[in-house]
Amino acid sequence: MRENIISIKGLKVGVASTSGYVYAVRNINLDVRKGEILGLVGESGCGKSMTAKSILRLHDEKRTEYQGKIIYENGKDILNMKEKELEQIRGSHIAMIFQDPMTTLNPLMKIGKQMMEMFRYHTSLSQEEAKAKCLKLLESVGVTPAEDRFENYPFQLSGGQLQRVSIAMELALDPELLIADEPTTALDVTMQAQILDLLRKLQKESGASILIITHNFGVVAEICDRVAVMYAGQIVETGESMDIFYHPRHPYTIDLIGSIPKAGLNGQKLTTIPGAPPQLNRPITGCPYAARCRYADEMCFTKAPDLQTLENGHTYLCSKADLTGEEAV
Amino acid sequence: MGASKKKSYGRFFTVPVVISLSILIFLLLCIIFAPFITKTDPNALDLLNVLKGPSKEHLLGTDKTGRDIFTRILYGGRTSLLSALGVVMISVVIGIPTGLISGYYGGKVDMILMRICDVVVSFPALLLAFIFVAAFGRGLGNAVLALGIVYVPMLAKLTRSLMLVEKNKTYVEAAYSIGYSDRKIIFHEIFPNCLPTILVELTLDLGYAILDLASMSFLGLGVQPPTSDWGYMLEENRAFLTTSPLMAISPGIVIIVFVVCLNVFVDGVEMYSDPSRRRMPSMKKLKKRMELIEHA
Amino acid sequence: MKKYVLKRILQFLITMLIVSVLIFVMVRLSRTDPLAAIVGGKQTTPEILAQLKTKFGLDKPVVAQYFSWIGGFLHGDLGMSFKYQAPVSGLLTARLPVTLGLVFFASIIAMVVAIPLGVVAARHKDSPFDVISSVICLVLAGTPPFLMSLIFILFLARFFPSYPFTGSFETVPQYLLRMLAPSIALSFTMIALSFRMMRSNMIEQMQAQYTMTGKAKGLPPKVISWRHNFRNAIIPVLSVASIQFGSLIVGSVLVETVFSLSGLGTLLIDSIKASDYAVEQDIMMLLVALFLIISLVVDLLYALIDPRIRLK
Numbered sequence: 001m002r003e004n005i006i007s008i009k010g011l012k013v014g015v016a017s018t019s020g021y022v023y024a025v026r027n028i029n030l031d032v033r034k035g036e037i038l039g040l041v042g043e044s045g046c047g048k049s050m051t052a053k054s055i056l057r058l059h060d061e062k063r064t065e066y067q068g069k070i071i072y073e074n075g076k077d078i079l080n081m082k083e084k085e086l087e088q089i090r091g092s093h094i095a096m097i098f099q100d101p102m103t104t105l106n107p108l109m110k111i112g113k114q115m116m117e118m119f120r121y122h123t124s125l126s127q128e129e130a131k132a133k134c135l136k137l138l139e140s141v142g143v144t145p146a147e148d149r150f151e152n153y154p155f156q157l158s159g160g161q162l163q164r165v166s167i168a169m170e171l172a173l174d175p176e177l178l179i180a181d182e183p184t185t186a187l188d189v190t191m192q193a194q195i196l197d198l199l200r201k202l203q204k205e206s207g208a209s210i211l212i213i214t215h216n217f218g219v220v221a222e223i224c225d226r227v228a229v230m231y232a233g234q235i236v237e238t239g240e241s242m243d244i245f246y247h248p249r250h251p252y253t254i255d256l257i258g259s260i261p262k263a264g265l266n267g268q269k270l271t272t273i274p275g276a277p278p279q280l281n282r283p284i285t286g287c288p289y290a291a292r293c294r295y296a297d298e299m300c301f302t303k304a305p306d307l308q309t310l311e312n313g314h315t316y317l318c319s320k321a322d323l324t325g326e327e328a329v
Numbered sequence: 330m331g332a333s334k335k336k337s338y339g340r341f342f343t344v345p346v347v348i349s350l351s352i353l354i355f356l357l358l359c360i361i362f363a364p365f366i367t368k369t370d371p372n373a374l375d376l377l378n379v380l381k382g383p384s385k386e387h388l389l390g391t392d393k394t395g396r397d398i399f400t401r402i403l404y405g406g407r408t409s410l411l412s413a414l415g416v417v418m419i420s421v422v423i424g425i426p427t428g429l430i431s432g433y434y435g436g437k438v439d440m441i442l443m444r445i446c447d448v449v450v451s452f453p454a455l456l457l458a459f460i461f462v463a464a465f466g467r468g469l470g471n472a473v474l475a476l477g478i479v480y481v482p483m484l485a486k487l488t489r490s491l492m493l494v495e496k497n498k499t500y501v502e503a504a505y506s507i508g509y510s511d512r513k514i515i516f517h518e519i520f521p522n523c524l525p526t527i528l529v530e531l532t533l534d535l536g537y538a539i540l541d542l543a544s545m546s547f548l549g550l551g552v553q554p555p556t557s558d559w560g561y562m563l564e565e566n567r568a569f570l571t572t573s574p575l576m577a578i579s580p581g582i583v584i585i586v587f588v589v590c591l592n593v594f595v596d597g598v599e600m601y602s603d604p605s606r607r608r609m610p611s612m613k614k615l616k617k618r619m620e621l622i623e624h625a
Numbered sequence: 626m627k628k629y630v631l632k633r634i635l636q637f638l639i640t641m642l643i644v645s646v647l648i649f650v651m652v653r654l655s656r657t658d659p660l661a662a663i664v665g666g667k668q669t670t671p672e673i674l675a676q677l678k679t680k681f682g683l684d685k686p687v688v689a690q691y692f693s694w695i696g697g698f699l700h701g702d703l704g705m706s707f708k709y710q711a712p713v714s715g716l717l718t719a720r721l722p723v724t725l726g727l728v729f730f731a732s733i734i735a736m737v738v739a740i741p742l743g744v745v746a747a748r749h750k751d752s753p754f755d756v757i758s759s760v761i762c763l764v765l766a767g768t769p770p771f772l773m774s775l776i777f778i779l780f781l782a783r784f785f786p787s788y789p790f791t792g793s794f795e796t797v798p799q800y801l802l803r804m805l806a807p808s809i810a811l812s813f814t815m816i817a818l819s820f821r822m823m824r825s826n827m828i829e830q831m832q833a834q835y836t837m838t839g840k841a842k843g844l845p846p847k848v849i850s851w852r853h854n855f856r857n858a859i860i861p862v863l864s865v866a867s868i869q870f871g872s873l874i875v876g877s878v879l880v881e882t883v884f885s886l887s888g889l890g891t892l893l894i895d896s897i898k899a900s901d902y903a904v905e906q907d908i909m910m911l912l913v914a915l916f917l918i919i920s921l922v923v924d925l926l927y928a929l930i931d932p933r934i935r936l937k
Contacts, residue, residue, distance in 0.1 A: 058837055086843075087843045088843065089843070090841055090842065091842040091843035092843060095842075096841040100834065103833065103834040103835060106835045106838075106839070107835070107933065108857055108932060117842060118842060121843060121844055153936065155932075155933055156936065166838075170842075451868060451871070452916070455872075455875040455878075456875050456909075456913070459897070459909065460648060461651065463897045463902075463909070464651035465654070467897070536767065540769045543771075544770075544875075547882070548878070548879065548894050549898065550894070563775065570775060570778060574779050578779065581772040581775060584772065585767055588767035589764050589767040591767075592767055
């Protein structure tokens with residue numbers, strides 16, 4: 001088994017919002033291993049993005065409360081680190097790219113200058129050395145002519161190009177972990193595939209780990225080694241991505257995979273999951289999926305489900321140990 | 330699920346709103362019922378008691394001709410508020426129909442009107458009012474008229490932008506398909522929906538009008554003696570600023586209190602109607618609430 | 626950019642033209658007979674009246690009067706004041722430094738005070754500093770400049786009794802000292818408005834996605850605020866600066882009156898009261914021109930700062 005870059009243990013995140021106190025992340029255990037691409041999948045509002053941002057402690061500290069631990073490679077707990085120490089890790093050891101490339105960059109600062117900041121605040125490279133590196137990075141992600149783009153402002157580039165710039169910027173310091181929060185969602189379909197290819201290519205070259213947050217199982221199937229499925233603030237199933245894709249065990253995963261549109265099924269209705277996820281501003285008794293689950297019985301509504309572990313490391317959070325999702329695929 | 334509806338943390342009667350509203354109501358009552366509060370004539374000269382300090386008979390002292398400052402503030406408030414209301418009314422009568430019609434019909438007329446409004450709005454209101462008063466003469470009536478006209482474009486622009494939002498909504502289409510006349514659609518269907526925002530703007534305008542009128546009266550371009558308003562009182566007593574400061578500055582304090590309370594009140598109304606501007610409830614309170622729910 | 630600049634300059638010229646016609650017509654509509662104002666109640670004969678008419682150019686048709694006025698205005702020849710019986714240009718040049726100085730110093734003071742305060746208040750939102758400064762600015766925003774000046778004089782008389790409120794000023798230090806108090810009094814309204822705008826813009830920018838990117842890059846919060854958020858937040862403040870300059874110009878009229886400075890403002894009010902319309906129309910034209918030129922400059926600067934306009 002490979003070493004972990006990040007090991008999340010019992011993470012709970014509570015956020016104060018205008019609609020009350022929201023427990024968006026409830027008891028998450030998740031390891032990101034060295035050199036793997038891990039997918040974190042779930043529908044909007046399930047807390048996957050919240051989890052990702054917690055790894056870098058990006059939430060507004062004044063109205064967020066963390067519980068549990070996020071153990072970094074060096075054995076330290078990120079949630080207990082001093083702000084200064086954390087700044088050292090952000091960007092240079094753990095980097096993050098975001099969903100909408102059009103708003104990710106400062107609109108009033110040249111792209112080159114924003115990239116150079118990575119070197120300026122984390123290394124002692126000279127201006128010229130840093131610039132040379134930035135140009136090389138821009139070329140490696142296919143933003144050319146690099147010299148011109150370096151002097152451009154964000155509004156002069158397209159969304160796809162900007163996402164490439166973000167990737168180049170975040171990989172500038174060879175981080176051990178890149179967190180990609182819905183990196184393709186805001187892009188059109190042809191661009192999506194290109195960005196995923198680019199991520200995979202760069203991951204192969206650098207050997208970094210990638211944690212990719214997505215609501216799209218297609219993305220998982222395309223590039224992830226492992227996958228964790230999240231529902232209502234909890235991880236309900238983890239395992240090798242192919243294993244989960246073909247042998248899902250948790251009813252939610254089964255339904256989720258079942259609702260992917262497939263080629264060659266003309267005229268058939270798309271399967272959907274009825275109902276809506278539970279509200280996260282109140283405690284949940286029993287299994288959070290019970291209300292939408294077609295296998296649920298009385299016990300599911302009262303007793304919290306147990307974690308089941310299979311031999312190949314495949315785990316799932318369900319009281320029913322005998323489910324197989326073969327029929328869903 | 331029914332309980333979730335109660336979870337709105339916006340309250341209309343927040344502490345600042347309650348305080349400002351009660352001060353405003355108190356001041357208004359004092360001004361309206363001035364003859365019952367003080368029996369003194371605001372213009373009665375008393376040359377034996379000039380420039381007296383505060384006393385039982387003269388709460389805020391007397392001016393250089395022995396007139397009671399407190400009484401004059403109450404009666405001056407009538408002039409100030411009524412003329413400010415006048416300014417707002419003039420802008421309403423011209424501005425709102427212009428904005429509604431211009432926004433509803435669009436086209437060339439709309440474009441020209443809005444260009445003119447843009448130019449006028451970019452000018453400071455008082456400068457235009459000076460030009461107007463220079464031409465038509467000094468006096469309260471002209472000052473009110475001038476400011477009223479100068480306030481029109483701002484209101485017209487606001488009304489027009491509200492109209493542009495409303496006119497594409499379904500209920501307008503419905504009214505149109507039933508066969509309502511344009512007039513009925515504009516004034517009976519759309520206008521009531523624009524009203525809340527317009528009222529907020531008008532309340533703010535009232536505050537600006539008080540300030541602008543005070544400025545004009547202070548310069549001697551507005552109210553003419555023997556009538557007096559808060560601005561002119563400041564001008565009258567300016568010479569005694571350092572010798573009897575309370576008497577000289579108190580009309581100014583009333584202006585500030587009135588206008589600031591008006592602004593705080595409007596701010597409260599806006600915050601209530603726009604949840605994104607509400608302040609985040611404190612973590613402590615939220616957690617306590619959470620615990621209560623959990624125990625229930 | 627070129628297109629933007631040309632468009633803006635054209636707009637400036639058109640507005641100037643419209644405003645000049647407006648001022649001219651308005652002043653001509655004035656009910657008071659200019660001749661009566663010149664004569665001032667003295668006994669005259671028709672011959673003298675005719676002579677005066679020619680002297681002040683009142684015998685020419687109105688359109689010709691407009692062109693001779695505007696032509697003179699552009700050449701610095703501003704006609705004669707009825708009241709002072711002197712060329713207007715002399716009156717104005719003597720008073721220009723006062724008004725210009727007030728507007729200039731007040732805006733500098735306002736910017737220097739309000740903008741850093743706004744940033745600090747936004748960075749420490751809901752802290753005692755933020756709450757107190759917000760309340761103070763709320764009160765300042767509801768205080769007209771003449772009232773602020775009165776209060777400020779009261780304050781000065783109490784704590785700095787030696788401050789020179791009156792008397793002439795010949796040297797530069799004397800001028801600066803004399804301008805200091807009125808400039809501060811004038812700056813308060815602009816401080817209040819700029820502070821509130823800067824604060825709310827900063828808060829908005831601090832919630833923007835690029836701010837989170839900066840945080841995720843490991844930039845210290847101070848760097849994010851000052852290097853990234855600041856520029857984004859200040860641009861809208863500059864974009865309304867021209868309107869604020871307008872209120873400063875009007876405010877200077879009031880502040881001059883309170884501080885008994887002989888500037889353009891006091892001259893304007895005096896000439897309105899005396900129906901001295903040659904002076905009236907020239908000062909108003911000058912004040913409007915001043916306002917329009919400042920807003921033109923501000924808009925061009927604004928375009929220079931914002932790459933989204935500059936590079937289009």
